[in-house]
Amino acid sequence: MSDRVPIEIFPGEVFAKTDDFDFGIRQLIPYYNEMLAAIARCLPSQASCILELGCGTGELSLQILQTCPTAEVIALDYSPRMIQYARRKIEAAGYGIRWRGIAMDFGEWAAGKKVDEMSESFDACASSLAIHHLSDSMKLKLFQRIGDTLKPGGCFWNADPVVLESSQLSQAYQKAREEWAIAQGTTLAEVRAKLGTSNNYGYSSQDQLATLEEHLQMLKTAGFESVAVPWKYFGLAVFGGFIPS
Ligand SMILES: C[S@@+](CC[C@H](N)C(=O)[O-])C[C@H]1O[C@@H](n2cnc3c(N)ncnc32)[C@H](O)[C@@H]1O
Numbered sequence: 001m002s003d004r005v006p007i008e009i010f011p012g013e014v015f016a017k018t019d020d021f022d023f024g025i026r027q028l029i030p031y032y033n034e035m036l037a038a039i040a041r042c043l044p045s046q047a048s049c050i051l052e053l054g055c056g057t058g059e060l061s062l063q064i065l066q067t068c069p070t071a072e073v074i075a076l077d078y079s080p081r082m083i084q085y086a087r088r089k090i091e092a093a094g095y096g097i098r099w100r101g102i103a104m105d106f107g108e109w110a111a112g113k114k115v116d117e118m119s120e121s122f123d124a125c126a127s128s129l130a131i132h133h134l135s136d137s138m139k140l141k142l143f144q145r146i147g148d149t150l151k152p153g154g155c156f157w158n159a160d161p162v163v164l165e166s167s168q169l170s171q172a173y174q175k176a177r178e179e180w181a182i183a184q185g186t187t188l189a190e191v192r193a194k195l196g197t198s199n200n201y202g203y204s205s206q207d208q209l210a211t212l213e214e215h216l217q218m219l220k221t222a223g224f225e226s227v228a229v230p231w232k233y234f235g236l237a238v239f240g241g242f243i244p245s
Pocket residue numbers: 010011012013014025053054055056057058059060076077078079082104105106107127128129130133202203204
């Protein structure tokens with residue numbers, strides 16, 4: 001029996017201690033670095049303003065700031081703990097002047113809330129491992145709000161877990177994740193012992209996964225074109241598209 005004291009966190013914070021996130025997520029999610037790099041590579045390198053949804057500890061923010069050297073990144077996350085953690089790291093890396101964290105539920109933004117300290121015009125939007133906490137109807141609303149906020153020709157790239165196409169693939173993925181954790185010198189059970197417990201918060205709850213096809217359809221319904229999947233590994237995918245010029 002575990003003697004772990006359950007620590008309540010917001011959906012998506014994952015680990016009970018924020019300090020465990022950067023190391024633990026790389027043990028839990030195979031090819032996490034490559035997945036984030038794929039998003040950053042899809043963004044326009046000359047962008048001046050990029051919106052990031054669910055920035056967590058700032059790992060994707062850092063990749064974007066490195067890949068898009070002239071971009072200011074506006075990062076939303078409803079967890080003040082995560083924003084504070086991200087800010088410290090980003091300032092330490094020397095990017096503080098180009099990064100602004102705003103503590104807010106992106107579901108509220110999708111539902112139409114205006115954010116005074118944020119422009120409503122971005123060259124690109126990016127997100128990783130966050131939007132799957134919304135219901136499918138809210139995902140669609142969010143994609144529509146992102147589409148309305150992007151400049152003509154702007155793009156949106158998201159990395160999220162998706163429902164796999166068959167139980168055989170789910171089993172193969174589970175095995176791949178176990179082997180990945182072992183290759184990192186741990187086990188999935190050991191990593192999972194560090195997870196926090198969360199109740200619904202704002203518009204987010206536990207994982208609410210959709211299939212990749214459903215995501216692509218939602219993007220098209222929201223007005224995105226050239227919808228594509230530049231990266232996929234079993235149940236993890238980077239997908240997105242462009243708003244017409
Ligand atoms: C798993 S973390 C991913 C963080 C980062 N994008 C990464 O890939 O390392 C998900 C983040 O999304 C945030 N989040 C989840 N639902 C949210 C919502 N409705 N509004 C704002 N932030 C949300 C959580 O607080 C958490 O920091």
